[in-house]
Amino acid sequence: MTVVNRSLRWEIEDQMKQHGYNINQLAELTGINPGNLSMALNGISRSLTINQLDALGKLFGKVPGWLYELYTEECISEEKLSRPRLVPYLVRCAEVGRNDCIDAVVSKILDSQRNVNIIYSAAEKLFHKGKHKQSEGFYELVVENVKDSFSEMLSMSHYRLFTIAIQGTDAEKNWKAVIRFDPFRNRLPENYQLDAVFQLARVCYSLKKWVEVEKYAGELEVLSTTLCSEEVAPKRHPVYYYGMAFLYKGLVLERRGFYEQSKKYVENYANLEWFEPLDEAGQKEVEQFKIWGKANLYTLEVLSGNESIINEYADYLASLNRLNDVVAGLNAILASANMYKFNVDHVLTRFAGSIGRFDLFNHDPILSERHLRYRYSRAIYEFSNGRIQEGLDETLRCISLAKNMKRYEDGFQCVALFETYRERASAQQLKTYRSAMRVREEVFLE
Structure with a gap:
């Protein structure tokens, strides 16, 4: 019995004494088999699972992750390691934020290439539980440690990392994710x-x-x-x-x-x-x-340029009653109105409620890009109809969206549009504009 194992057992037994529990009471309250619990506490076998340790910690009023630093020896000994214990342990460490324990395990097991699949299994379990952010570090470890470039485990890790990376609207991050994953798409x-x-x-x-x-x-x-x-x-x-x-x-x-x-x-x-x-x-x-x-x-x-079909198109968009379709349709209608000088005020009024909900598109890259395109087209439309203040407001929204999405080319286009009408801007619009530009300068100076 090692010092670490005795320390784990001693901590549990100390809590039993403090709470006045015997093994049978402890087993009944936690749902752990009393025989297994007795053998674990007496050091006869490494039979304590991480879920059982969690159950004990909960009963004793401890925070999640209690005694995790002492649990490593339940999984790894000088002779061998226990995959059935290591994978759930790593998963729970990630879930409760015990990165110190993860680092300790990784340093011990990654000396051998065959142990990379333990890291991969933990990553997959986290990913399928929807814990994408927590799985990311494990997939990165797989990518760093798999030497066979045609390994299925390697290609799948790249795929998972790509899937995680593109969950937001950061254009810079998304393009880097595409470049990184592209060579592995046919190896999946x-x-x-x-x-x-x-x-x-x-x-x-x-x-x-x-x-x-x-x-x-x-x-x-x-x-x-x-x-x-x-x-x-x-x-x-x-x-x-x-x-x-x-x-x-x-x-x-x-x-x-x-x-x-x-x-x-x-x-x-x-x-x-x-x-x-x-x-x-x-x-x-x-x-x-x-x-x-x-x-x-x-x-x-x-x-x-078929203006006669605009109202029919608007009716169809309304019948679909889907925000995604509305933003796509309005982009087409505005682009046409700007190109052929149509007046579509009645369409914009009709869909005012939907337009007010376009800010919901703040996680999906395609829908966020459509929203940005809508604001830019709407700004041009307002300027073309002599509504300068409304056009400037829409342009400022464009600048904000482009900045948040790191779409610098679109941002420059919006800035150029604002500068065209800058002399007509109100004091508040100029203040908002200067504030946005200061943030942009900081980004470009990085």
């Missing part, structure tokens, strides 16, 4: 490849990286047909990824101004009933693409 297990390439396309679309979007959309089209089998079970039905491949190709053409070419892709993903096999889940995806297809055909008509 097949059932993860579809969603990984889809996420790459999605992030690049939010960053306006059109060449990359087209590349990933092409891969998505191929993978969604070649990886369609009973052995490969992607996150969603393969028809979803097939449709998204065409949707992104169409969106890139739309953003580049090639509206007629874009329509061909819209017609493709709006009619996917032929895709096989189609179960109930697949049929739901097909129906969703019909809705998106109809909305995007309206978008392309409006962008092409």
Whole structure:
């Protein structure tokens, strides 16, 4: 029996004495088998699990993580280590913030390459419990310590890190995540490849990286047909990824101004009933693409200058009753109004309630980019209609959004727009502007 083990046992026995519990009472109150508890406290076996230690700590009124620094010896001895104990222990250490204990374990076990899978298992358990931030450090350890560049464990760790990194709207961070993960996308297990390439396309679309979007959309089209089998079970039905491949190709053409070419892709993903096999889940995806297809055909008509269809498009957006669709639709309507000098005040008034909720798009990269684009287009629209103060207010919102999202190119564009009308700005607008610019200068000086 080592000193550390005796210390762990001594601490528990000391608490038993203070609270007046015998082993049978302790076992009954914690739900631990009395025989196992007796052997653990008498040093006969290393039978105390981390959950049992937590149960004891809770009974004794201790904070989460109590005695964790003494528990390492329950998992690691000079002769061997216990994977069934180490993985739950590392998970709990991460959950309660005992990073000191994690560091102690890592320094002992990572001398051997075969122990990296213990770190990976802890990371996976945390990830699947939704503890993404806590899992990140473990995945980084795997990446640092796996030497085989084609290891599935390595590629999956890169995929998890990419997934964690793109959960926010920081454009700089998201682009770095794309660059880091890209070399590993084709090394993933097949059932993860579809969603990984889809996420790459999605992030690049939010960053306006059109060449990359087209590349990933092409891969998505191929993978969604070649990886369609009973052995490969992607996150969603393969028809979803097939449709998204065409949707992104169409969106890139739309953003580049090639509206007629874009329509061909819209017609493709709006009619996917032929895709096989189609179960109930697949049929739901097909129906969703019909809705998106109809909305995007309206978008392309409006962008092409068809003013007569704007009210019909607004009716359709209202019928969908989805904030995501409203911001996309209003962007098209405003872009058209700015290009062809339409008056769409009645549409903006109609959707004023929805517009007031666009600030909810503060976590999703695509929706946040759409919100930023809406504010910029709205500012131009207000200026074009002689409403200078309203235009300046919208421009200031653009600057704030671009700063928060680290979209510097968009930020410069917003600043240029404000400077155009700076002489008409109120004292309060100038104060807000100077404050925003001071923050931006600090960012650029880093």
